[in-house]
Amino acid sequence: MLFQVEMTVKLPPDMPAELAAEIKATEKAYAQELQRRGKWRHLWRVAGSYANVSIFDVKDNAELQELVSNLPLFPYMDISVKPLCRHPSSIREDDS
Amino acid sequence: MLFQVEMTVKLPPDMPAELAAEIKATEKAYAQELQRRGKWRHLWRVAGSYANVSIFDVKDNAELQELVSNLPLFPYMDISVKPLCRHPSSIREDDS
Amino acid sequence: MLFQVEMTVKLPPDMPAELAAEIKATEKAYAQELQRRGKWRHLWRVAGSYANVSIFDVKDNAELQELVSNLPLFPYMDISVKPLCRHPSSIREDDS
Amino acid sequence: MLFQVEMTVKLPPDMPAELAAEIKATEKAYAQELQRRGKWRHLWRVAGSYANVSIFDVKDNAELQELVSNLPLFPYMDISVKPLCRHPSSIREDDS
Amino acid sequence: MLFQVEMTVKLPPDMPAELAAEIKATEKAYAQELQRRGKWRHLWRVAGSYANVSIFDVKDNAELQELVSNLPLFPYMDISVKPLCRHPSSIREDDS
Amino acid sequence: MLFQVEMTVKLPPDMPAELAAEIKATEKAYAQELQRRGKWRHLWRVAGSYANVSIFDVKDNAELQELVSNLPLFPYMDISVKPLCRHPSSIREDDS
Amino acid sequence: MLFQVEMTVKLPPDMPAELAAEIKATEKAYAQELQRRGKWRHLWRVAGSYANVSIFDVKDNAELQELVSNLPLFPYMDISVKPLCRHPSSIREDDS
Amino acid sequence: MLFQVEMTVKLPPDMPAELAAEIKATEKAYAQELQRRGKWRHLWRVAGSYANVSIFDVKDNAELQELVSNLPLFPYMDISVKPLCRHPSSIREDDS
Amino acid sequence: MLFQVEMTVKLPPDMPAELAAEIKATEKAYAQELQRRGKWRHLWRVAGSYANVSIFDVKDNAELQELVSNLPLFPYMDISVKPLCRHPSSIREDDS
Amino acid sequence: MLFQVEMTVKLPPDMPAELAAEIKATEKAYAQELQRRGKWRHLWRVAGSYANVSIFDVKDNAELQELVSNLPLFPYMDISVKPLCRHPSSIREDDS
Numbered sequence: 001m002l003f004q005v006e007m008t009v010k011l012p013p014d015m016p017a018e019l020a021a022e023i024k025a026t027e028k029a030y031a032q033e034l035q036r037r038g039k040w041r042h043l044w045r046v047a048g049s050y051a052n053v054s055i056f057d058v059k060d061n062a063e064l065q066e067l068v069s070n071l072p073l074f075p076y077m078d079i080s081v082k083p084l085c086r087h088p089s090s091i092r093e094d095d096s
Numbered sequence: 097m098l099f100q101v102e103m104t105v106k107l108p109p110d111m112p113a114e115l116a117a118e119i120k121a122t123e124k125a126y127a128q129e130l131q132r133r134g135k136w137r138h139l140w141r142v143a144g145s146y147a148n149v150s151i152f153d154v155k156d157n158a159e160l161q162e163l164v165s166n167l168p169l170f171p172y173m174d175i176s177v178k179p180l181c182r183h184p185s186s187i188r189e190d191d192s
Numbered sequence: 193m194l195f196q197v198e199m200t201v202k203l204p205p206d207m208p209a210e211l212a213a214e215i216k217a218t219e220k221a222y223a224q225e226l227q228r229r230g231k232w233r234h235l236w237r238v239a240g241s242y243a244n245v246s247i248f249d250v251k252d253n254a255e256l257q258e259l260v261s262n263l264p265l266f267p268y269m270d271i272s273v274k275p276l277c278r279h280p281s282s283i284r285e286d287d288s
Numbered sequence: 289m290l291f292q293v294e295m296t297v298k299l300p301p302d303m304p305a306e307l308a309a310e311i312k313a314t315e316k317a318y319a320q321e322l323q324r325r326g327k328w329r330h331l332w333r334v335a336g337s338y339a340n341v342s343i344f345d346v347k348d349n350a351e352l353q354e355l356v357s358n359l360p361l362f363p364y365m366d367i368s369v370k371p372l373c374r375h376p377s378s379i380r381e382d383d384s
Numbered sequence: 385m386l387f388q389v390e391m392t393v394k395l396p397p398d399m400p401a402e403l404a405a406e407i408k409a410t411e412k413a414y415a416q417e418l419q420r421r422g423k424w425r426h427l428w429r430v431a432g433s434y435a436n437v438s439i440f441d442v443k444d445n446a447e448l449q450e451l452v453s454n455l456p457l458f459p460y461m462d463i464s465v466k467p468l469c470r471h472p473s474s475i476r477e478d479d480s
Numbered sequence: 481m482l483f484q485v486e487m488t489v490k491l492p493p494d495m496p497a498e499l500a501a502e503i504k505a506t507e508k509a510y511a512q513e514l515q516r517r518g519k520w521r522h523l524w525r526v527a528g529s530y531a532n533v534s535i536f537d538v539k540d541n542a543e544l545q546e547l548v549s550n551l552p553l554f555p556y557m558d559i560s561v562k563p564l565c566r567h568p569s570s571i572r573e574d575d576s
Numbered sequence: 577m578l579f580q581v582e583m584t585v586k587l588p589p590d591m592p593a594e595l596a597a598e599i600k601a602t603e604k605a606y607a608q609e610l611q612r613r614g615k616w617r618h619l620w621r622v623a624g625s626y627a628n629v630s631i632f633d634v635k636d637n638a639e640l641q642e643l644v645s646n647l648p649l650f651p652y653m654d655i656s657v658k659p660l661c662r663h664p665s666s667i668r669e670d671d672s
Numbered sequence: 673m674l675f676q677v678e679m680t681v682k683l684p685p686d687m688p689a690e691l692a693a694e695i696k697a698t699e700k701a702y703a704q705e706l707q708r709r710g711k712w713r714h715l716w717r718v719a720g721s722y723a724n725v726s727i728f729d730v731k732d733n734a735e736l737q738e739l740v741s742n743l744p745l746f747p748y749m750d751i752s753v754k755p756l757c758r759h760p761s762s763i764r765e766d767d768s
Numbered sequence: 769m770l771f772q773v774e775m776t777v778k779l780p781p782d783m784p785a786e787l788a789a790e791i792k793a794t795e796k797a798y799a800q801e802l803q804r805r806g807k808w809r810h811l812w813r814v815a816g817s818y819a820n821v822s823i824f825d826v827k828d829n830a831e832l833q834e835l836v837s838n839l840p841l842f843p844y845m846d847i848s849v850k851p852l853c854r855h856p857s858s859i860r861e862d863d864s
Numbered sequence: 865m866l867f868q869v870e871m872t873v874k875l876p877p878d879m880p881a882e883l884a885a886e887i888k889a890t891e892k893a894y895a896q897e898l899q900r901r902g903k904w905r906h907l908w909r910v911a912g913s914y915a916n917v918s919i920f921d922v923k924d925n926a927e928l929q930e931l932v933s934n935l936p937l938f939p940y941m942d943i944s945v946k947p948l949c950r951h952p953s954s955i956r957e958d959d960s
Binding site for chain 8 (some may be wrong): 172
C-alpha cells in the first residue's frame, strides 16, 4: 500500500555541527536500509530546497507510523502524508 | 529530468454529463499514451479525492509545459509542480 | 484500518431543490448502508455547519477511494483524509 | 456531548531528554485515566506525525476546557476543537 | 452554554432582488425570535462588512446545530464556531 | 464603541515559572480593573485553548490601543481586532 | 477617527457591460462626495490591480459601516478594515 | 524602474471559445507591443501552468498601473506585484 | 511616488530591555527625521497591535529600499509593501 | 533552462554580528561568481525587504539543487522555485 510522504527538514540554527552531522549520517543509513527492504520505494530531492518527495510501500497505516516516526530527523521535519492507490488511467496492473 | 506534478480536478457542476465523459475519455487516452512513451512515469490516485500525484520524466521545462498544458482536463485542474533530482541518500545511481 | 475523513458540503446555490433532495436521499441511504456494513464506523455532524467528521474502517487505500468517490455528494464536497493508527497511550488493544 | 480535538505536539528542540520523558509519562497516565473515566472516548495517532485525533465526551464546554488545559503537554501543542452532534444519517440513536 | 459564532454572508450576485429581500426578511424575523427566547444572546455587525459576530446560549451542541442550520441565510454564509466558557479572570460568577 | 478582541497567549517555553506567574497575576488584576471600569465588557475563555474572546467598550481607537497595549501579556499574544456596531436585526436599541 | 480600508473589486465576469458601467459611475460620484465631505480622507489605487487603499475619517464604527455598506460596489468587493490611531513616533499632534 | 509581475489566467469555463480566442489574440499583440517598446522587459511561462512571470520596466507606479490594467486578460487574472531594485551583490551597474 | 508599507514588530522575547529601549529610541528619531524630510508621509498605529500603517513618498524603488532597510527595527519586523498611484475617483490632481 | 528562485533571508536574531558579516561576504562572492559564469542570470532586491528575485540558468534540476544548496545563506532562507520556459507571446526566439 503506497503513501506519498513529503518531508522538509528544519534544523535549529544553533544545533552543534557535529550533532547535525551525526543525525544526518544515522538518517542516511536508516533511509538506505528502508529502501533496500522495499519499504521506501522512491526518494527524490526537491530541487532548490532541503526537502524530499518520497513514496512509501507499507502493509498498513501502523507500519507507516512506525517507519516515519523512527526517522532520526523526525523531530526536525514538517511532514505531510497522502494515501495513494491505483489510478484508473494507469497502464500498470498494480499500484506501482 | 523528473517533476512531481499534483493535479486536482474541479469540473464545473453544470457541465453536461456527455461533455464531461468525452473530456475524461480523451484525457485517459492521452495519459496512457504519455505513460507508454515513458513521459508520465508514475500516476497515482490520491485516496478519497478527485486528484492524482504524478511523476513526469521530460527533457526540459518546455517539454513539461507542452505535455501538461495539452491535457484535456488542463482548464479544469489546480496543478502544482516541483522539480526533482537525485537524493544523496538514494540507493539508485540515476534519479529514478 | 482507520481513516479520519472530514467532508464539507457545498451545493451550487442554483441547484434545483428536487435534484438536491434526490442527491441527499441517495447519499443518506448509501451512508447508512456503509455504516451497517461496518465500513463507515463513525459519522458526526460538526455543529453549526454543513460538514461532518467521519471514521472509515477499510482494508486498504483503494477501498477508501472506492467508498468515498461513490458518495452521491462527492462532486460537491471538500474532503480531507488522515490515516489513523493505534495511539501508544490508548487503553484499547486494537485501534478502535 | 462530543468534541473532536486534534493535537499536534511541538516540543522545543532544546528541551532536556529527561524532562521530555517525564512530561510524556505524566501525559500518558493522565490520558489513560481520562479514557477509563469515559471522558476521552477515542484517541488515535495520525500516521506519519506527532499528532492525534481525539473524541472527548464532556458535560459542557467548561469541562472540555478543564480537561484539555490540564494536559501536561498542553503548553507544547497546537490544538483545534470542533463541537460535534448526531448526524441525521447516523444509524445510531445517540451521538456515539 | 455559550458559543461565539461568526457569520459572513455571500449571496450569489445573480440572485433576484426580490428573493434576496424575502430571505433577509425571514432571517431577520428568525434572528429576533431567537434573541427574544434568549438563545441568540448578542448580535453585532462587523463594521465595514456583511458579517456579524454573535454569541449563542444553548443547552448543547445539538441545539446549536439546530438553531444555526435553520437560519434562512445558512446556505449562503461562511460560519465559524468557537465553544466558550468562563474565563478565570472574569469578574462574573456565571459565564455571561 | 465596541470592538471584538481575540487574544491567544504564546509564552516562550523557557520563561521561568515565577516570571510567568507574576505576569499572569498582574494581567488578571489589570483585566479585572478594566472590567470593573466597564471598558472590558465581556471576557470568555475559548474552550480547549489558551485564548479568549473579548468585547471592549471604548470611546475611540486610541483608547483601545492604550488599554490593549498595556496588557502585561501584550508582548506574548497574537491579537486580532474587529470594530463592531449595532446590527440591524438586533432587538436592542443600543449596540450592547 | 481613522480606519484603513482596503477594497478589491471582483465583478462577475458575466455582468453586462452597461450595468458594470452604471455601477462604477454611481460609485465614483459617491466616492467623490464622501471625499468632499472629508469622510474619505485618502483614496489610492494599488498599482497593477483593481484594488484601492483608503483612509476613512468617521465619528465611530457605526458611521464607518454606514458609509462602506452603501458603496454601490459593496456586494462585489473583498474589504478589510483596520482601526488606526496616532503613532507615538508621529510628528503631528493629531492622527492625520 | 523594475517590477516583478506574476499573472495567473483564470478564464470562466463557460466563456465562448471564439471570445476567448479573440481576447488572447488581442492580449498577444498588446504584450508584444509592450515588449518592443521596452516596457515589458521579460516574459516567461511558468511550466505546467497557465501563468507567467514578467519583469516590467516603467517610469513610475502610475505607468505600471496603466500598462497592466489595460491588458485584455486583466479582468480574468490573479496578479501580484513586487517592486524591484538593484541588489548589492549584482555584478551589473544598473538594475537590469 | 507613494508606497503603502505595513510593519509589524516582533522583538525576540529574550532581548534585554535596555537594548530594546535603545533600538526603539533610534527608530523613533529616524522615523521623525524621515517624516520631516517628507519621505515618510503618514505614520499610523494599528489599534490593538504593535504594528503601523505607513505611506512613503520616494523617488523610486531604490530609495524605498534604502529608507526601509535602514530602519533600526528592520531585522525584527514583518513588512509588506504595495505600490500606490492616483485613483481615477480621487478628487485631488496629484496622488496625495 | 531557466528557473525563477525567490529567497527571503531570516537570520536568527542572536547570531553574532561577525558571523553574520562573514556569511554575507561569502554569499556575495559566491553569488557574483555564479553571475559571472552565467548561471545566476538575474538578481534583484525586492524593495522594502531582505529578499531577492532571481533567475537561474542551469542545465537541469540537479544543477539547480547543487548551486542553490551551496549558498552560504541556504540554511537561513525561505526559498521558492518555479520552472520557466518560453512564453508563446515572447518576442524573443530563445527563452531569455
